[in-house]
Amino acid sequence: MSQLINANLQARRARLEEIIKNLHELTVRIGHEDMAKTVSELRNRIFEPFMFVIVGEVKAGKSSFINALLATGEEIAKAAPQPMTDTIQQIIYGEERREITVNPYLKKIFLPVEILREIAIVDTPGTNTIVEHHQEITEQFIPASDLIVFVFEAKNPYRQSAWDFFKYIHADWRKKAIFVLQQKDLASANELAVNLQGVADKASTEGIENPEVFAVSAKAEQEGDPASGFVALRDYIASNITGGRAPALKLNNSVVTAQTINERIAAGLELRRDQFAADTRFREDIQTTLSDQVAQSNKQVDLMVENLLMSYDKITGEKLAELRDGLSMIGLLRRSLASTFGSTPDAKTWLGDLAAGLEEELNSRLRARLNENVVDLAESIQQMVKVIDLKIRTSQTILSNDHELFSDIAERRENVLRDLQDQFNRFVSNTESFTDKDLFADRENLAPNLAAGSGMAALGVILMALSTLPVLDVTGGVLTTVGVLFAGFSTRGKRKRIVEGFATETQAGRQRLATELDDKLKSYITTLRHRIEANFSRFDEMLGREEKNLAILEGMHAEISKDLEEMLAE
Template structure:
């Protein structure tokens, strides 16, 4: 049984799938997406973990002895008193170790070849008084590839054992294999009767085709393999694992999730390409608007300068005309004569007033043109900024953050 138990085709598929997930995980790191990194990490761990076999049953039904006989090694402690007071996960390790992972979970490492392909979980009894044990036991069964339900062959009718199956969904009950342990303590006829009764009980628990084995760890340890009943169990495990049905389900599930990730990533890439095209169009629009704004500003400045020059010419011409008309010989003589008697009407006073009036008219006229031109210039700048802000807001509203990529599949994977 320690030989190759997974066919080469499935192993090759697992290798290819793991390589693909490794690339997706690297991509998730490159785009700084921790959620996608965790999802792909968990998927890789799932397909690379050994098969998980869970052993459940009542206290003193012989679960630990069954595990030891199955693995042909003293892995689980056995005694006349209940020994398994916590969950024991038995895994492969080059060096033996015992690690208390949680108060009710102990991990045991053993250099047993078969554990390179399978991992076995030995549990407290289903009738244990510690409720936490039962809760943890129920949590393991849905994740198992196979569940061995060990019953005491002389009395496989204990209510707590069969009630325990009510906590297991009908879907997971399909993976349950019944073991009548300590079968050597019964006469063949009584054992046959109990086997039939167990089959009836299984029917009542909605298990339509129950798999049942009668075993004796004592006979197995004594070397009586022909009568211990363990060889059929090993052959069943060999056939079940080698056929790959359970493993196919695991690989198919991971493969489907991986395909969903790839499809969503492909959608994200297409979205990023659309965003890139949109950003390029926006950048071109911004450049065009800036160029147009620059040209419009230059035109407004040149127009303002021309208008100021033209208005200056008009005012200058009018001042010259008024000055010439006001300096006729008759007018100068008259103002000079009047100025002898009234200083406010003198020629000098008129010149000062004329200069002040011309300065005021010129200033007001040029300020009017400047104000109007400046307003046109400011309006043009404002329109340019409004257009640029619209483009920039468009970029901001359509931006796709890399850390948000493929959240849908992550949520589905968690579920």
């Protein structure tokens, strides 16, 4: 039966090792070096004995306690009046006594002591020591521990630094702990009773159910005094840990520790997912804002064109009526007679004046109407740009740059967002962001007007400048054709041809005005949208990478969680 149990234990150890290997790969992919080291240590210690980690403040009597517990008659753990080294001492079983220095901060001591066949003891530096690295290396050793033995001075077990360290052990790592009041020979019976109860109450307050508290005297134990308190402590160890139970307990502790680490990762990934979701909503909100603005601006263009065509139709209609009236038989006769006496221009001169009047009215009245509508369009676009700028500045930050695991991710996001703000500010301030070479082809004389403003402030000037562009020079085609017709005027038979030609050309001009103005303004609005969107290219790349990375990390985490839960269920 014992062989079967042992085989099953070995199989479960091997399975856990594979799970922790996957956990280590996850921490490496996350890029958190300290956590990766912790998981690597945990994996390395799966096959080691059940580990007691002795912690407490300097001068609490930890080293003397260890020496008394091992009962070798030797000073295994050095008891010095002052901390001299950063070294952690791991005391494990060996057929003969020897020491190995693993690194500057860790020494292994092998001893032929029977209890060490089932447990290993780790002597740590004081939690309140001033020696460099002591607390850091002690904290690195805690995650791989199986039982924390917290040693206090029997006369004063209430030092804040010791209990702060206990909170770290219990809250962060959920480690099983027992409490030892050492040097009880230095405390009175009343002090000892009060402090035993005080430590039990304090431990209960910190979340320990039914805390185990022992009072011992290493000095009395080494002197052979049966009242040293070590009998009760050894009975606890024999009843709860040794006697064949230690390997299974250690395996379970390792599963819990791996789960604790995985849960920390889960909490961090949840924040990363929330941040990604918030950034995605922010980006979608920007796109919605731009789409709504494009739709609104296009409607404004439609109204603008409609208003301009109404003015155009009114002007050309009036001139067509004037032309028909002037070319009527009575009108021509009256003009012919009047021109004989020099008081009225002849027909050719009159036709030229009519054409000139058409040109002047189209340019002045259409330009004025266009400028009125362009002001509204420019103000609408300017307001949209301001809204986007505000959205960028107030985008939600969920993952802080001091996060335990993902501070680097948060900092990179913060840098990308800061660059986006700076880039958008430069975009808004740059006049060229709002110009369009298609609108300004061969119009170099517009440069002085644009130079008067900068960036978004020049938007109105840029749009108003459309009124001087060839897109509105519709009279050119009309006047050319009408001029040819007028120049060939000699008989009344030409009248119908002139009127029809005028009507045809003004209609063609109307169509060109509508098409070119609609196309150019809507194309300009679309171009502005693309230019604004281009500012978000780096932000979009960040979102793309984050989506892929989260999918990988969350997938690895979910698989590890499932495997650990199955092991705990067993």
